[in-house]
Amino acid sequence: xxxxxxxxSFYEVWQRRTQHGDLLFGWLTLFFGLVVITLVFAIGxxxxxxxxxxxxxxxxxxxxxxxxxxxxxxxxxxxxxYGTLVSSLIAVTLAGPLGxxxxxxxxxxxxxHLRNPLSFLIELLAAIPSVxxxxxxxxxxxxxxxxxIAKPLASTVGQWLPxxxxxxxxxxxxxxxxxxxxxxxxxxxxxIAREILAVVPNHQREALLxxxxxxxxxxxxxxxxxxxxxxxxxxxxxxxxxxxETMAALMVIGSAKSxxxxxxxxxxxxxxxxxxSELPNANDSLHESTLILIALVLFGITLILNILARLLVWQxxxxxxxxxxx
Amino acid sequence: xxxxxxxxxxxxxxxALLVFLAPACGSGPAPTDMTKKDQPTVEAETAEPKSxxxxxxxxxxxxxxxxxxxxGASFPDPIYQxxxxxxxxxxPDVAINYQPVGSGQGRKNFFGGSTDFGGTDKYASxxxxxxxxxxxxxxxxxxxxxxxxxxxxxxxKIQFSGETLANIFLGKITKWNASAIAKENPGVELPDExxxxxxxxxxxxxxxxxxxYLSSVSKDWQTKxxxxxSVEWPVGIGGEKNPGVAQAIKxxxxxxxxxxxxxxxxxxxxxxxxxxxxxxxxxxxxASTSAAAEGFLKTMPADLRVNIINPPEGEKVYPIAGFTxxxxxxxxxxxxxxxxxxxxxxxxxxxxxxxxEALGYAPLPETVREKALEKLTxxxxxxxxxxxxxx
Numbered sequence: 033x034x035x036x037x038x039x040x041s042f043y044e045v046w047q048r049r050t051q052h053g054d055l056l057f058g059w060l061t062l063f064f065g066l067v068v069i070t071l072v073f074a075i076g077x078x079x080x081x082x083x084x085x086x087x088x089x090x091x092x093x094x095x096x097x098x099x100x101x102x103x104x105x106x107x108x109x110x111x112x113x114y115g116t117l118v119s120s121l122i123a124v125t126l127a128g129p130l131g132x133x134x135x136x137x138x139x140x141x142x143x144x145h146l147r148n149p150l151s152f153l154i155e156l157l158a159a160i161p162s163v164x165x166x167x168x169x170x171x172x173x174x175x176x177x178x179x180x181i182a183k184p185l186a187s188t189v190g191q192w193l194p195x196x197x198x199x200x201x202x203x204x205x206x207x208x209x210x211x212x213x214x215x216x217x218x219x220x221x222x223x224i225a226r227e228i229l230a231v232v233p234n235h236q237r238e239a240l241l242x243x244x245x246x247x248x249x250x251x252x253x254x255x256x257x258x259x260x261x262x263x264x265x266x267x268x269x270x271x272x273x274x275x276x277e278t279m280a281a282l283m284v285i286g287s288a289k290s291x292x293x294x295x296x297x298x299x300x301x302x303x304x305x306x307x308x309s310e311l312p313n314a315n316d317s318l319h320e321s322t323l324i325l326i327a328l329v330l331f332g333i334t335l336i337l338n339i340l341a342r343l344l345v346w347q348x349x350x351x352x353x354x355x356x357x358x
Numbered sequence: 359x360x361x362x363x364x365x366x367x368x369x370x371x372x373x374a375l376l377v378f379l380a381p382a383c384g385s386g387p388a389p390t391d392m393t394k395k396d397q398p399t400v401e402a403e404t405a406e407p408k409s410x411x412x413x414x415x416x417x418x419x420x421x422x423x424x425x426x427x428x429x430g431a432s433f434p435d436p437i438y439q440x441x442x443x444x445x446x447x448x449x450p451d452v453a454i455n456y457q458p459v460g461s462g463q464g465r466k467n468f469f470g471g472s473t474d475f476g477g478t479d480k481y482a483s484x485x486x487x488x489x490x491x492x493x494x495x496x497x498x499x500x501x502x503x504x505x506x507x508x509x510x511x512x513x514x515k516i517q518f519s520g521e522t523l524a525n526i527f528l529g530k531i532t533k534w535n536a537s538a539i540a541k542e543n544p545g546v547e548l549p550d551e552x553x554x555x556x557x558x559x560x561x562x563x564x565x566x567x568x569x570x571y572l573s574s575v576s577k578d579w580q581t582k583x584x585x586x587x588s589v590e591w592p593v594g595i596g597g598e599k600n601p602g603v604a605q606a607i608k609x610x611x612x613x614x615x616x617x618x619x620x621x622x623x624x625x626x627x628x629x630x631x632x633x634x635x636x637x638x639x640x641x642x643x644x645a646s647t648s649a650a651a652e653g654f655l656k657t658m659p660a661d662l663r664v665n666i667i668n669p670p671e672g673e674k675v676y677p678i679a680g681f682t683x684x685x686x687x688x689x690x691x692x693x694x695x696x697x698x699x700x701x702x703x704x705x706x707x708x709x710x711x712x713x714x715e716a717l718g719y720a721p722l723p724e725t726v727r728e729k730a731l732e733k734l735t736x737x738x739x740x741x742x743x744x745x746x747x748x749x
Contacts, residue, residue, distance in 0.1 A: 099590070100590055101589070101590035102561075102586055102587075102588040102589065102590070103583065103584035103585065103586040103589050103590065104584065104590075106590075170605060170609075171605075174609060175609060178609075199552065201552060201554040201610055201612065201613070202554050202556070202595045202606055202609070202610040202613065203609070203610070204595050204606065282559065282598055283598060283602065286595035286596060287559030287595065287596025287597075287598075288591075288594075288595065288596070289590070289596075290590050290591075299595045299596070305559075309559045309560040309561070309596070309598060310560065310561045310588050312459060312460040312462070312463050312560070312561065313460040313461060313462040313463065313560065313561030313562060313563075313587045313588070314462055314561060314587075314588070315462070315561065315586045315587050315588060319588070
């Protein structure tokens, strides 16, 4: 910038006159940050105002009622809340441990020449659109699940445990939805957990190996505790995907909107699936408003679970990083 | 020096990005303008069509250049798209865009003024018409039927009365060899199999027609469940749209459900005969569906808003059928649009019937078609009729 004014190019003149690049950049990023926040509030506002009619009519009791009768205007959110939570819970219970195991294998035990191809495949799985999982569920998994899992379970364990009771005639139900969701979120969890494990510093491993730990002890005491915050975050991301999943759930859950059955093999409904299936052809304005209220409920569920997740992450990441648990 | 150069490059890239973004932001809302009614998307009438119409028929649409937007029921979507496509050969300057968003949304768009006409499987309620204020015509275009289908591999033929169907869908009849079914099917060996009911999970005109029928034949159904695009099903599982229902039935032995006639025909699903009000068991097909409309000719209201469920008389009538309508306002504001719209509808109801049958839609009976055409002549622009029937 030592050149004289008359020799300098347009760019340099411009640069001298606008030396507040950092400031500009700061404003720019602030602007885009605010756009996101505004968007959240805009969505919140639309959902809040759109559900006014239903909120006025049903009040808080709506959350705890069963029944879904668009003809007689008897609506309750409980079956949708139940279906959403239970199917997501099944999904996370199945996919969480599996995802972590996959990640541990890939980052700690996998032969080097297999690591990259396998990681790539897992990330590819995470990118498959959900409707394809739904289709696979309908055409491949449901027939297998019906004859291979549900019927044997219902005729043995189901005899005394209502959770697995029959009938399983069509095979569509909360359990199937949970398993399909588990398959969907498994790659998400595995991919994130793998990334997290990959950045665990090697001295963690070396230190443990140096004091004579086995490989298992090294992973259990040295690697996993170090990365638990990130792994919990990954699981929560998977849970978020499961909660909001619409198409795949709708295709396999069986759409029983008004009741809660004891059996996991019985059909149910999730909040997102309920909205997607009925909103385009709602009977009247109250029906539509109620569906928007369901969206608000889903909004709430997601918010609460996210807060819980954040608390959990804080909880597990407290104390010195990588503390060895005795 | 190289550092300066790099920064220079970054700077210009940034500038280029801004230049690129600015018009992108500006043009954002532009496409939505097209759907606004007050936007002058219609250009002035052109003097002569560029090429002579290909049709040999005497009907020649008046030469206008217009763009019509519409949305509504998905059931008639294939035939509407076919009509729109074929009509381009007759009137190349008329562009019509019909979006199959569903009957409910279609009525909402139409009454909200964002479309030029709406399609619906369920006629607009008195309440809707009252809120809208202006006169609206319901123009029936084709007929659809809803059929029952099932999955029992060893069963050749079966037939139902309305009462039995209602009891099956209410969950009162749970076995295929129940006495009520056996009584209606003498000589048919019914399996000792549990019945699984499959219904639509999405809100649908198909469900509306089917539940309307069940309500008309069963007091129990009427009081417990009622009629609607979405209802509270006492039993069964839901499938998404026709394919979802058909798939669930296909995968479940002993399942029973309902789909549109067209879907069942195209996929060769078994379609049992249903007992009509005259006491005959009638199989669903185009002729028996059209016949359902004839059963209501005497009682058809002037505004053509009528459910043709379970006609009281007629031996060859299939009882689960319904019209699908196009909604248009009586008083049009835009002359070119009104001209294009009425010409298109006239062409569809006359020339277009061939296409309808080819696609598996039951055509309107002659008398109903005449009434529909008469409605077209009552459409007005600034107090003058927008359309005259050709001689």
